[in-house]
Amino acid sequence: MIHLLIMMVERVGVIVILGFLLAHTKVFRQFLRKQQGYKGKAVLIFIFSLFSIISNYTGIEIQGTIIRNEDLLLKVDPSSSIANTRIMGVEMGGLLGGPFVGLGVGILAGVHRFMLGGSTAFSCAVSSVLAGVLTGYIGYAYRKKHRTITPRFAALVGIAMETLQMLIILLFAKPFDSAWTLVSIIAIPMIIVNGTGSYIFLSIIQSILRQEEQMRALQTHKVLLIADQTLPHFRQGLTSESCENVANIIHRFTGTDAVSLTDTHKILAHVGEGIDHHVPSHSLITGLSHEVLKTGKIMKAKSREQIDCQHKDCPLHAAIVMPLTSHGTTIGTLKMYFKDASGLSRVEEELAEGLAKLFSTQLELGEAELRSKLLKDAEIKALQAQVNPHFLFNAINTISALCRQDVEKARKLLLQLSIYFRSNLQGARQLLIPLSKELDHVHAYLSLEQARFPNKYEIDMYIEEGLDDVLLPPFILQVLVENAIRHAFPRKQKHCRVEVYIETKDKYVYVKVKDNGQGIDTKRLQMLGNQPVFSEKGTGTALYNIKQRLHGLFGKETTLEFDVTEGTAISFVIPIELKSEGM
Incomplete structure (x- = not known):
């Protein structure tokens, strides 16, 4: 039993690693948050079914009292069964995706297990479908009351679903003596591993989702803080003095290597690296700025060639350039520069987009106040x-x-x-x-x-x-x-x-x-x-x-x-x- 437990821990480790990698993909996180519509549910069914199918292939074959440790199970002997973590994939699909996803994952995982064969093929197929439906409704009811599925609750549900599978094997597998021998060997290791695996799997996903939400909240707070401090300056309009103050504020709060603001003809302010040739009151210098002014769209560059700076020793190798607009017309640009392209992450892009929109509103406000004097x-x-x-x-x-x-x-x-x-x-x-x-x-x-x-x-x-x-x-x-x-x-x-x-x-x-x-x-x-x-x-x-x-x-x-x-x-x-x- 201990030997089987250790081998199953190795198997569940593979699934947990895959879950960790998957949770870092933006597409998976988006579909996990917004499951409305058949497309989102179909994607979750595919992902969690894949986990269960991998669990079937990496399962441990049990023949009587003999444990066979093979790398990949493509076919199971009619007198053998499998100890695996299939139920964990079904359970996660049901808890996170709801009844429809749970049923879909349960059917696909169950059909695949049935096709592999073995003495418990039918029992495992039935338990997969039943676990999918039950966890789907359990997850739906729990989220209505508590909003978020906790790892501890997922572990308890995993233990319950694995226990249910053992009961179904005893009920349907023939002969009963062989079924009882099998359950006595695999029950405890499978219950422990699937419960623990469910806890770890959900903890990883929730940790990454929570980290992303916290990062967005911090970015929003940073944008508002910058907007609060730049408002008095932008109310003066797009002038050299106001832009220099604004550029210093952005540079201080964002940690970028350089910040520039321009109107449609020249640089109004530049703070940070490259000040020797990105000189205020001179021409825009970079071709990227000209393109943003022409199109009115946000553009980014991850090489000096894309920035199109004419200075051959420019240390700035990445940039994001946002149009500043007033009443639908582009009147300037905000540029955030980086010495290394790795500094221009999605977080910086979202921060820059938020700042550009707020600054445009502030400039409109400033223009309105100037016009009001007339x-x-x-x-x-x-x-x-x-x-x-x-x-x-x-x-x-x-x-x-x-x-x-x-x-x-x-x-x-x-x-x-x-x-x-x-x-x-x-x-x-x-x-x-x-x-x-x-x-x-x-x-x-x-x-x-x-x-x-x-x-x-x-x-x-x-x-x-x-x-x-x-x-x-x-x-x-x-x-x-x-x-x-x-x-x-x-x-x-x-x-x-x-x-x-x-x-x-x-x-x-x-x-x-x-x-x-x-x-x-x-x-x-x-x-x-x-x-x-x-x-x-x-x-x-x-x-x-x-x-x-x-x-x-x-x-x-x-x-x-x-x-x-x-x-x-x-x-x-x-x-x-x-x-x-x-x-």
Whole structure:
């Protein structure tokens, strides 16, 4: 028995090594995470069936009480049986892939075992199919309750499935005396090895998957940290000074050998290796940069020839070049260089892509702020200046914290942050926008704010149907909702509720934002909307700006109304205007 146990440990070692190599392939990890659809399930059935088939071929032949140690079993004597790790492959397929995958692996593994022959061929085939179905449903039920299959649970299931196989051999194999002799020899070694192998196999896969998730979370956090520090510089536009500061930040946080930023004509900043010939204010030098500016696509090079640097002694032998865009137009490039091509891994590529997208958004934000200085509408300009800066850093800190806890939620909040700032940028260039766009802005703001303070605010919207194309001044609804959340509620208030009402009557649109907060004292109420009201939480210009903009667009008949009988309700009425087809 000990001799058989040692030989089986050698066999299971082969399967574990194959599992280790497989877990390092990106395709397998992708299909393991996303099994939806027949393609994903078919791939998992093929992989785990292959494990079971290899186990059949590398099994140990048992003839009576004689153990035959052969390298490869292509045919089993009718009076013999096999001790192997086939059930482990079936079990892993069922636990990780679910009932459909488990059944598929069980059938293929069972049919192959049956075709090899032997006294227990039929018993082993039946046990393979049954183990596949059972582990599939067991894994499905366990994941619904506990989300992730643990190695310890996999080991217990492996022990149970191998025990079940022994019982099926006793039930179906003939004669019973021979079946009993066989089970007494192989039962304990097979139960121990398959249980232990299941534990090790799943531990390896989960360790690699967990490591990949942690790496992605760290990369996301790094991108947000870099974005946080580069934002003040990119708000100045794509200038030599701002780009030099940004390049230094990227170089410090990413560990690249060199970083360059360019516009469409020349190098604006270069930090790191190659500074002697990648000189700011000179031409772009590399042909790769010209190609990225021309195509607007991310490109990478893993040799000096591909970079196409004209300097023969350039130490930089690998690079990834990303386009920097603004409103769909490529306005420059971000280049990350490496002295060795091995430094340009998939991790660095994903980091660079994330930075390029965030930087492009920051540049758009910077351009919008520069353009806002030229706008004649002073109220919109003032409102834009107060909305953007204070909110971004709170949002980035919230998303950064979520990167370690819930990567998927962090990704969704990044999308909401993008919508929020895109709404800011678009609104800064228009006097009126459709209600649907303003509501997108409001929802993006609320998503980010509720992520900071989970379950603190309850927001209800009562909006009449068919008003998506009705026009109203940008930022008005968003600012009223933000004003309620920031100022209406004392810190200790538990139930904080904000209600938004939008409806039409005759030829007018009625808008009201109501909260159940602490209300407004009479002295302050007289000043709100008529002049800036300074406080510890801000300058108090938001309501004043809104009122002035309403007066400028619709006349002094349209103004802000305040009701403080229960909490605070702020409302206004504007004439109905509909979005034109060209807007």
